[in-house]
Amino acid sequence: MKVYKRLINCIFPILVVAAIFLAWWIAALAINASLILPSPSESLRAFFAYFGEASFWRAIGNTMWRSLYSFVFSFVPAIVFALLANRYRYARKLIDPFIAFIRSVPTMSVILILIIWLNPKIAPAVVAIIVIFPTLYSSFSAAVSSIDAKLVQMSAVYRVSMAERIWKLYLPNMAPGLFEGSASGFSLNIKLVIAAEALAHTTASIGSMMNFSQALLETQDLFALTIAAVILSVVCEWAIRLVGRAVIRWK
Amino acid sequence: MGDTFGRQGGDPMEMKNIRLENIGKNYAKAQVYDHFSLEIEGGKITCLLGESGCGKTTLLNMLASLTPYEGKISNVPPRISYIFQEERLLPNLTVYGNIRYVLGKDADRDKIMDVLEKVELAGKADAYPKELSGGQAQRVSIARAFAYPSELILMDEPFSSLDTGLKIRLIDVFCKLWKEENRTAVFVTHDAEEAYMLSHRAVVLKGGKIAADIAAEGDVPRAYGAPSKYREEIIRALLGQEKA
Incomplete structure (x- = not known):
């Protein structure tokens, strides 16, 4: 039964990807203009051709590094704010309007303003922090709220220290929500960093490579870079979920 | 001799009586207690019985400082153990x-x-x-x-969801542990049989007042189903009948 379930879990994503490629291939055949829509085979060829280029790997490294540290800078305050908002009513009254304000600012405005203000290498990371932070805060808040109030009450009766409660009650019971929020959050983070890199013309980045490909009308390269971004995003999301499953053994 | 955790226990005289004086407690518009007083004997098991909503759990929560109240509760030890209805693990x-x-x-x-x-x-x-x-x-x-390492154990219907056999075994386990240290215990139930088996005193609550206060003789645990005047008195008090 377990093997059958695992097989089903593998087969469906493969079928969906195959269907997307098939639709893409049919559309490319119908349009018959690789400048507008290159075929999957042309795009994959361009994708594999990048493997031999050092600049491609440098760009991947830079974009990933930017995504990673911007994610950490969103993740830590999101957890702290979620815990504070859950614990103190007045903290929530301050934090919630602040989050609502950040969330309501259009992403494109944030990107354009920050590009003016900041160094193009830093701006994409700051954009990602500003956009991802409210998303992570919301999912972490939901994770904190899902902690069983009866366990919190039991901990209070037995006078368990706050450090012990955070370490053994709050964090482990928040963990499923933390990993789920982080998996989708990190994936979105990569996409945001790439978009901001493209607009900020950040040197040696996936975003700027996409920008150049578009300017030079090398559409198959643009598609190849998109495939690279999708793979990065999917692999990171999958890796976070895998770590989550390993950590939350008790579930 | 010290107990399992190094305290010099086992002597009920060391445990002070807990006093609840002029306790008042309201939930929204409902008044649960008004000028309620009770003395809980140290080193003994006191059972609180009564219909649902009569304030048994509220009384435990007041002892555990889990809910605010008016009035005075004195001699509550700083450390309290609480056995909840669900395990809360x-x-x-x-x-x-x-x-x-x-x-x-x-x-x-x-x-x-x-x-x-x-x-x-x-x-x-x-x-x-x-x-x-x-x-x-x-x-x-x-x-x-x-x-x-507490001096007071509170229990809120800990056996209510268990079958009779398991209930009897758990009452035995509880008594075995309790006898090592004779900690003060307050036990809430709506089951007269549980009260009879596991308490030295039964306090029946009705409308926020003490409807009956029945003391038992002998040690716990008492044999399940054995004829007993203590159980009869508890049942009579629960049914609102006069003492025989």
Whole structure:
């Protein structure tokens, strides 16, 4: 039964990807203009051709590094704010309007303003922090709220220290929500960093490579870079979920 | 001789009586207690009985400072153990980890294993709560209460969801542990048989007042189903009948 379930879990994503490629291939055949829509085979060829280029790997490294540290800078305050908002009513009254304000600012405005203000290498990371932070805060808040109030009450009766409660009650019971929020959050983070890199013309980045490909009308390269971004995003999301499953053994 | 956790226990005289004086408690528009007073004898098991909503659990929560109230409660020890109706075990910790969690810096592996041995769960020390049966989980909850160095144990219908056989076994386990230290215990139930088996005194509550205060003779646990005047009086008080 377990093997059958695992097989089903593998087969469906493969079928969906195959269907997307098939639709893409049919559309490319119908349009018959690789400048507008290159075929999957042309795009994959361009994708594999990048493997031999050092600049491609440098760009991947830079974009990933930017995504990673911007994610950490969103993740830590999101957890702290979620815990504070859950614990103190007045903290929530301050934090919630602040989050609502950040969330309501259009992403494109944030990107354009920050590009003016900041160094193009830093701006994409700051954009990602500003956009991802409210998303992570919301999912972490939901994770904190899902902690069983009866366990919190039991901990209070037995006078368990706050450090012990955070370490053994709050964090482990928040963990499923933390990993789920982080998996989708990190994936979105990569996409945001790439978009901001493209607009900020950040040197040696996936975003700027996409920008150049578009300017030079090398559409198959643009598609190849998109495939690279999708793979990065999917692999990171999958890796976070895998770590989550390993950590939350008790579930 | 010191108890499992190094305290010099076993003498009920050391446990002070807990006094509730002029207690008032309201929930929204409903008044649960008004000028309610009760003295709980130290080193004994006092049982609180009454219909649902008569304020039994509220009284436990007031003793545990989990709910605000008017009036005065004196001589409540600083450390309290609470056996809840549900086990309230952390799902991410093992049986051993759950007991260690409440002990903090006082935790000592040998002492935890000793109390687990007494509730016959030493072999399950590394099991997670989801791997335990309802009875086993409640035994962990009892072990946790006794492992914690408290002078007062509060119990809120801890046997209500268990079948009779398991209930009798758990009452035996509880009494075995309780006799080592004779901690003051307050036990809430709506089951006259449980009250008869496991208490030295039964206080029947009705409308926020004491409807009957019945003292028992002899030791706990009492034999299940055996004829007893104590049980008869509890049932009569629950039914609102006069004393025979």
